[in-house]
Amino acid sequence: MFRRTSILCLEVLIGIVAVVGILLVGTAWRISQGPVSLKFLLPYADELLNSETSQVRVHVDDVFLTWAGWERALDLR
Numbered sequence: 001m002f003r004r005t006s007i008l009c010l011e012v013l014i015g016i017v018a019v020v021g022i023l024l025v026g027t028a029w030r031i032s033q034g035p036v037s038l039k040f041l042l043p044y045a046d047e048l049l050n051s052e053t054s055q056v057r058v059h060v061d062d063v064f065l066t067w068a069g070w071e072r073a074l075d076l077r
């Protein structure tokens with residue numbers, strides 16, 4: 001009984017690791033193809049850039065996630 005439960009838990013764990021790995025590889029591939037639009041971040045970007053104490057107002061049209069290779073980090077533009 002204990003052996004069967006352990007094997008089942010190990011199979012579930014391996015499945016979860018495989019799915020997460022596939023998602024990470026797919027995401028890295030998509031980001032490496034070019035900028036990815038993240039329009040759902042626009043309200044947060046506007047709120048962050050337009051604080052109540054600032055005298056300057058900024059309007060953001062879009063937010064992009066870019067990657068310039070292994071020697072650079074991910075950039076939000």
